[in-house]
Amino acid sequence: MKKMMVPAEHALSQTEKQFDFVNYRRLIQQCNSMSDVLDMFAKFPKLSSCNYFITMWKVAKNMSEDQKRFERQLLYQHPSFNQLCDQVMKEAKTVKLQQLMFTLYALIKIGIPQNTYLVQVLLRVVQERINECDETCLSVLSRTLEAMEECKNVEALRAGLRLLVDKQIWTLKHIFTLQTMMKCVGKDAPFSLKKKIEIKALKELDKFSPANSQHMFGALAALNHRSLLLLNECSKMVVTNIHGCPFWMLMNILQSCRDLQYQNLDLFTAIADYVTTTFDMWKMKQVLSILFAFESLRFRHINLMNRFIKRVLDESQSLNQKEILYILHIYSSLNHFHYCKDQQFLEVITSALNPYLPKILSLNLLKAVYYFCILEHFPQHLFNQLLQENIINELLVSDEESEKAEFMLRQVNACLELEDTSILKSTAITLKECSSALFHSNVEVENILLNLLENKSLFLKNVQLPYNYFVDFELRMDSKRSQLFPISEADVFTTKPDILRVALLCVPRSAFCFSTSHPRGVLGMKMRHLKALGFHVILVNTWEIKKLDMDQAVTFLKNKIFSPESLPTPIEFAT
Known part of the structure; x- marks a missing residue:
C-alpha cells in the first residue's frame, strides 16, 4: 500500500496543533527575549496569536525598564511584528474572552502605546463582548484599565465595567478581585455603587487575609470612599500583622490614610514602633519617606524621630538638598525638639546645607530659613544670603509663590525682632499690610x-x-x-x-x-x-x-x- 503523502500545509498545521498543547512554561523557557517569541511565531504562525503576546509579557516581566525599551525597539523592527498584530485583531472576536483580556493586559504591560490601532481595536472588541465577563475577566480588565490613561474607549469600557460590577457585585468570590475593581471604577463612580462595594466588603470581612487588609487602604483611596468601619477593621488586622510588612505597603497605607483623611492612633503607632524596632534594616531615604508621610498626618512619634536624628548626625554627609529640606520641614512642622541633642542636630543640618547655598533657589533658601526660625535656630550666613534685596524682590514678584513667600518672610521678620538673637535686628523687610478682612x-x-x-x-x-x-x-x-x-x-x-x-x-x-x-x-x-x-x-x-x-x-x-x-x-x- 502506497504511503499517503501529507501536504506540507497540513503537516505544519498538525505540528502547530501539537505545539498548541505544549506547556507555556516550555515556550517561555525557549524564549529569552520578545524577539525570540516573534521568531517562534514566524515558525508557527497558526498557533493562537494571543498566546504570543501573553508569552512576551511573561518574558518581559523581570526586565528593567531600560531593557524593555530596548526590546520594544527590536520588536517594532521585527519582520513578523505587523503580521502578528493583524492576526490578533482578526482573532479578537472569536478567541475566548479570558485570552483576549490577558492579551490586552499583556500589550499594556510590555509598553505597546495605548493610541496604536491594535490596542484601540482590542478595546472596542472588549466593549462589544463585555457581557461575557466572568470574575477572572473582570479582574484582568480592571487591572488593565487601571494601568491605562483616559481616552474615549477607556472611558466607555470603564463605564461598562461599573455597570457590570453593579450587576455582579454579590456573586464575586475573591477579595482581591473586588479590590482590583475598586481601583478601576475610580473616584467618579456613583455613590450608590461605592456603597454597594463597601457593604460587599464588610460582608466578606471574616475572609480577609492580612494582605487583603493592607490592600484595602489603597482600594478605598482609589475609590475615594471613606468607610470608617472597613478602615477600622483593616487597621486592627494590619496592626496584628505589622512585622514583615514591606516598605512600599507601609507607604501605600499611610498615603491612603492621608488621601482619605483617616487617622488611627493604634495603626500609626504600630507602624512607627515597627520601624523603630527594626530601624537598622531601613535605608535613610525610607525612614525619611515614612516620617514625611507621618507629618502629612500630623503624627509625631517621639522615639522614631529621635532615632532618626541620631542617623542624621552619623550620616549627614550623604544628605542631598531635597532631603535636608524635607527633614527641616518635618521637624519644624511637628515642632519636634530632641531635648538632649537638638542644638547639635540643627548645627549638623546647617553644615549639611552649606555646600548647596551657592546654587540654591531663592524659595528653597527662604523655606530653610523659615524652618530654622520655627526650630529657634538662626544661622547668620543663611539670613545674610536671604535678606539681600535682589533675593527678596525675586521672592515677592513670583506669581505662583509670592503669597506663600510673603507669609514666610513675615514670620522671619517677626523672629528677627522678637527672638533672643542679635542677628540683623535693624534689618527690616518691607511688606504690604495684610488686610484684617482676612x-x-x-x-x-x-x-x-x-x-x-x-x-x-x-x-x-x-x-x-x-x-x-x-x-x-x-x-x-x-x-x-x-x-x-x-x-x-x-x-x-x-x-x-x-x-x-x-x-x-x-x-x-x-x-x-x-x-x-x-x-x-x-x-x-x-x-x-x-x-x-x-x-x-x-x-x-x-x-x-x-x-x-x-x-x-x-x-x-x-x-x-x-x-x-x-x-x-x-x-x-x-x-
Missing part, C-alpha cells in the same frame, strides 16, 4: 464669653497686633488671673505694668500633633512671639467647644481663663 470672628466662642462675663467691655475681639499677628480675643487681668478689667480698642497698644494681657487663641484640631496637645510649628512660634509681646496665651480648642452645651462651655472657658489657685466663686469682676 480674619473671621469666632462667633461661638464670643457667645460663650458673653455668657461667662456678661459684659462686652471685658474683652476685645479680632485684635490685630504688630508683625501681622492676630488674636481672637484679648482680656486684661491682674497678675494672679483672678480679676478682669475693662478694655477698649484704644487700649490695644497701651498697658500698665501690673496688668496682664491675656490672648485667647481659638485653634482647630489641625494646629496640634495628632492625638496630643503638642502644638505644631506655626502655632508654637506664634505662642513664643505673643509671649515676647507681653501676652499670657490661652489656647481654646474649638473642636472641644463644639461638643459642649452652653453651660458646659461656660465652665470650660472659665477654667481656662482664671487661674486654678484664684478661681473666684462666684466670679467677681472689677469695674
